[in-house]
Amino acid sequence: MSSQIKTDILQGDLYINGKWVSAPDQSYFESLNPATGELVGICAAATKEQVNEAVTNANEAYSQWKNIPIPERAAYLTKAAQLFEKRKEELARVMTMEMGKVLHESLGEIGVVIATAQYMAGEGRRLYGETVPAGFPDRNVRMVREPLGVVACITPWNFPVALASYKIFSALIAGNTVVWKPASEVALSAKIFVEVLDEAGLPAGVVNLITGSGRTVGQTLGEHLDVKVISFTGSTEVGQKLAEMSSKTLKRISLELGGKNAVIVLKDADLDKAADGIVKSAFTTTGQRCTAASRVIVERPVKELLVQKVVELAKSMKIGNGLEEGNQVGPLVNEDQLHTVEKYVKKAIEEGGRIVTGGQRVKKLGGYYYEPTIIENVKPNDTIAQEEIFGPVLAIIEVDSYETAMEVNNGTIYGLSTSIYTESLHYANRAAKEAVSGLVYINNGTSNAEMGVAFGGMKMSGNGHREVSHHVFDVMTEWKSIYTNY
Ligand code: NAP
Numbered sequence: 001m002s003s004q005i006k007t008d009i010l011q012g013d014l015y016i017n018g019k020w021v022s023a024p025d026q027s028y029f030e031s032l033n034p035a036t037g038e039l040v041g042i043c044a045a046a047t048k049e050q051v052n053e054a055v056t057n058a059n060e061a062y063s064q065w066k067n068i069p070i071p072e073r074a075a076y077l078t079k080a081a082q083l084f085e086k087r088k089e090e091l092a093r094v095m096t097m098e099m100g101k102v103l104h105e106s107l108g109e110i111g112v113v114i115a116t117a118q119y120m121a122g123e124g125r126r127l128y129g130e131t132v133p134a135g136f137p138d139r140n141v142r143m144v145r146e147p148l149g150v151v152a153c154i155t156p157w158n159f160p161v162a163l164a165s166y167k168i169f170s171a172l173i174a175g176n177t178v179v180w181k182p183a184s185e186v187a188l189s190a191k192i193f194v195e196v197l198d199e200a201g202l203p204a205g206v207v208n209l210i211t212g213s214g215r216t217v218g219q220t221l222g223e224h225l226d227v228k229v230i231s232f233t234g235s236t237e238v239g240q241k242l243a244e245m246s247s248k249t250l251k252r253i254s255l256e257l258g259g260k261n262a263v264i265v266l267k268d269a270d271l272d273k274a275a276d277g278i279v280k281s282a283f284t285t286t287g288q289r290c291t292a293a294s295r296v297i298v299e300r301p302v303k304e305l306l307v308q309k310v311v312e313l314a315k316s317m318k319i320g321n322g323l324e325e326g327n328q329v330g331p332l333v334n335e336d337q338l339h340t341v342e343k344y345v346k347k348a349i350e351e352g353g354r355i356v357t358g359g360q361r362v363k364k365l366g367g368y369y370y371e372p373t374i375i376e377n378v379k380p381n382d383t384i385a386q387e388e389i390f391g392p393v394l395a396i397i398e399v400d401s402y403e404t405a406m407e408v409n410n411g412t413i414y415g416l417s418t419s420i421y422t423e424s425l426h427y428a429n430r431a432a433k434e435a436v437s438g439l440v441y442i443n444n445g446t447s448n449a450e451m452g453v454a455f456g457g458m459k460m461s462g463n464g465h466r467e468v469s470h471h472v473f474d475v476m477t478e479w480k481s482i483y484t485n486y
Contacts, residue, residue: 010041010094012187012211014050015194017057018204023047029212031188034100034331035321035367043187045212051179051220054208058150058177059226061205066147066175073173074121080200081117084110087196091161093323095189099157100330100368101285102322112451113165113193116468119451120169123470127174127477139485145477147175148252149228152221154214154242156234157333158288158390160186161193163256166455166467167231168197168207174476176229179208181218183234185333187211214238225249231475232256233290236388236414236460243463254465254475256456258388259416261446262295264405264431267302269421273443275309277419278394281445283317283372286329287392288337290461291417291439291447295378295385297397297405307376307396311357314372314394319362331367332391338368341391348375348384348395358392380408388414402427410436415458417446438462 012031013020023044031040046054065073084091092106101109129144153167164180171178182190194209210217218238221227222245232242233256246253263281265274281293298306322330332338338361345359358373370392378385378395385395385408399405409418418435421443422428428442438457441448449455454466465475 009039010188012041012043012191014044014046014054014211015191015198015207015209016050016054017061017208018198021050023212024050029184031098031185032334033097033367034333035097035323037367040094040097041188043184043191043211046210046217048216048220051210051217052224054179054210055150055221055224055226057205058179058208061203062147062149062177065177065203065206070124070127070173073175074124076200076202077117077121077169077173080196081114081121083196083199084114084117087192091189091192094192095160095186096322096330098186098189099160099333100322102327102330103325105285106322109159109162112162115451116162116165116169120173123170123473124173126470127473139483141481141483143479143481145174145473146480147476148478149176150226151176151178151229151231151476152224152227153178153180154218154221154230154232154234155180155182157183157185158285158290160189163233164190164193166472167233170467170472170476171229171231172206174473176476177206179210179221179227181210181214181221184211184213218242219245222246223248227251229475230254252475253463254467255463256290256467257461258414259290259292259457259461260295260386260388260412260414261291261293261417261437262297262409262419263293263446264409264418264420265296265298265302265306266402266405266420266422266424266427267299268423269302270423270443271302271306271309274421275306275313277421277443277445278310279313279317281419281447282394283314283329283392284447286332286370288333288390289447292390293419293446294389294393295395295397297399297408299405300398300400303396303398307356307374310394311374314357314374317372319369319371320365321367329372329392331365331369333368335368337391338370341370341389341393344384344387344389344391344393345373345375348378348382351379351382353378353382353384353395356396380411386412402430406431406434410434413460416461417441417457419444419446438466
């Protein structure tokens with residue numbers, strides 16, 4: 001923590017009850033550019049008291065906000081969508097400087113934010129209830145969706161604003177108010193996001209931004225009696241802790257967690273298309289996606305040729321600072337993540353894996369760069385075939401049949417995304433049925449999300465809730481049943 005505030009760098013403050021406030025003891029943490037090591041800015045580390053203050057204000061704002069007609073709530077989101085359009089270049093640059101993804105990916109992510117605001121504004125009109133035939137004369141029975149109160153949104157750094165938009169906009173349109181805790185690495189991007197909501201005119205207290213350590217802020221939110229919902233995206237480990245904390249106050253918790261996603265390639269597949277899908281899923285965002293492909297499970301007769309094609313594409317990817325045009329692979333988010341990747345690659349070699357390409361830090365570039373790495377001769381139970389790495393590392397596993405491929409695919413604790421490349425209608429349909437994962441892609445990589453389609457994972461990749469589509473309202477609302485005798 002640094003107590004010095006400089007003026008030539010960005011400053012991230014807290015946003016509580018419609019006002020920007022600093023940390024009371026001037027406690028700030030640094031946001032560093034992973035491409036250069038330079039200081040991007042400093043961000044306020046909230047105290048426990050400030051987290052409580054944000055929740056109290058959000059709770060007070062809730063009593064007004066929930067009674068505002070939905071089309072009026074939607075109008076704030078529509079306005080925000082227009083304002084994001086105006087600030088997208090600036091926001092994209094800050095995102096790239098904070099967490100390293102290449103600029104066109106950052107811009108694409110802001111496109112998702114805009115689309116989510118528009119989608120959720122429309123979904124408000126469709127927050128339908130149900131009528132049920134009454135069992136008695138002169139009675140009607142109906143069920144309506146109601147908001148719950150304060151929603152705590154806790155988000156990771158790999159998608160600094162898109163994941164926040166899924167949570168915040170669905171919470172707001174349903175009539176809830178929000179306290180948002182973004183990942184510390186991307187606190188300045190979060191600040192710009194909230195500045196836009198402020199400019200859109202959201203009433204004070206409806207959205208609050210609290211930055212600071214996951215342990216202090218996250219834990220306070222997790223245990224707070226007045227927080228009614230936790231919507232969390234992040235690691236399985238932290239998700240488990242939050243679930244434990246939430247159980248004490250019986251709050252609802254939605255968990256979007258890690259993955260160990262695979263691309264299955266059968267011997268009849270179009271190998272050029274498969275190689276393209278694999279490389280895009282494995283190495284864009286430097287492999288730091290929950291849906292990144294980290295295993296290729298390939299039928300033996302086509303393994304050699306597939307690997308050759310994947311290696312060729314991986315080698316052609318331009319590594320470098322995400323702000324510079326033409327670069328396709330940025331740095332890893334921080335030094336810890338770089339060491340994690342190095343540790344897993346070392347372990348893979350110890351367990352018998354063979355590096356086909358990559359396997360090295362790109363030292364000459366200075367930042368936390370790591371080469372797109374492909375490791376063959378990996379066995380299904382090896383460490384790199386089981387644990388989430390969150391970096392540009394791809395394990396190649398050879399199998400003799402579709403059945404073994406699916407067994408290997410399902411043989412991890414995770415169940416987020418599965419892809420299969422095949423020309424066979426039979427195997428494509430079997431994969432759709434037999435993959436134990438929330439997302440299945442046929443002749444497409446593992447990483448793709450369309451607006452309106454439920455997003456989420458099975459097994460340890462989540463706890464059964466879904467985002468992006470209207471199914472998110474199963475998290476953001478609860479049912480009330482109303483009986484009227486007339
Ligand atoms: P993380 O370490 O779990 O952090 C996620 C968020 O939780 C951050 O805001 C973090 O704050 C906060 N946090 C940390 N410790 C906490 C605690 N004890 N109590 C409450 N909150 C706490 O995850 P990450 O490294 O940011 O992101 C990578 C992970 O996210 C990967 O596992 C990836 O698969 C997963 N992910 C999943 C999805 C999905 O939709 N399934 C999407 C994207 C990412 P600090 O930053 O201050 O520590």
